[in-house]
Amino acid sequence: MPSPQLIDLRDNPSPALLAAFEDLYTRTFTDPAERENPTQWPPRLYGNLPAPQPRMHLLVVVDGPPATTHLLGGIAFEHYRDSHCGLLTYLVIAPEFRRRGLGRQLIHGALARLHQETRAHGTELCGVFAETEDPDKVGANDNAMAPRERLTALARLGARRIDIPYVQPALEGGSGRCRHLLLLAFHPHTDAIPGAVVRDFLHEFYRALGIDAPQADVDFRAMERALEGVAILQAL
Incomplete structure (x- = not known):
């Protein structure tokens, strides 16, 4: 196989390639509460919407020239400019190409681009976050990948858990708030990050998803209380 690009x-x-990623995304993320409507991606991917809307990127890995449609996997991620943070939203690898290091390659590529973009805006990247299903709250049925297997894979890629009562706001095109997810962080060189960094990201994230006043939101306030001081990063 040619070297992945x-x-x-x-x-x-x-x-x-966008259509190929959408197809793989649809087959991988089967929970309606965790899925966005892909028709909402192009304005964020190709435009420059004002904050709190993030700048979206979609990094794909292919096994040939850039014109190929043979997609091996990809990662969607977002840059939140007010909080100087990133969110890795959807990592997908075609089943036949898993366990070949492509997930690590994609995450490293996404982190490098987030660092580049924040520096281009005159600042440094404060935090990089992700979400995944809590295996203690969901079963393996109807999932393209068992939640505990996915958690193990993310741990190998450097993710750790932030222990807060995390609630994801309703996604556009989703089926309501999601209460069975864990909030993860990719910070390999420290065991804790300032709670204010996580809070500021969540405040911007909530506003981007239509919660105009997060400080008046019950779920946001519960997370804010848990983030006083520092946020301890726990092994998965």
Whole structure:
């Protein structure tokens, strides 16, 4: 197999690769509460919406020239400019190409681009977050990948858990608030991050999803209380 190549569709638009990613995404993320409507992606991927809306990137890995439509996997991620944070939203690898290091390659590529983009805005990246299903709250049925298997894979890639009562606001095109997710952080060189960093990200994230006043939201206030001081990063 030729050496895999990474392509950021924000800088190199490809309708064929975007469609291939959407297909793999739809088959991987089967929980309606965790899924966005992909028709909402192009304005965020190719435009420059004002904050709190994030700048979206879609990094895909292919096994040939950039014009190929043979997608091996990809990662969608977002840059939240007010809080100087990133969110890794959807990591997908085609089943036949798993366990080949592509997930690590994609995450490292996403982190590098988030660092580059924040520096281009005159600041440094404060935090990088992700979400995944809590195996203690969901079963393996109807999932393309068992939650505990996914958690183990993310731990190998450097993710750790932030112990707060995390609630994801309703996604556009989703089925309501999601209360069975864990909030993860990718911070390999420290065991804790300032609670204010996580709080500021969540405040912007909630506003981006239509919660105009997060400080008046019951779920946000519960997380804010848990983030006083520092946020301890726990092994998965």
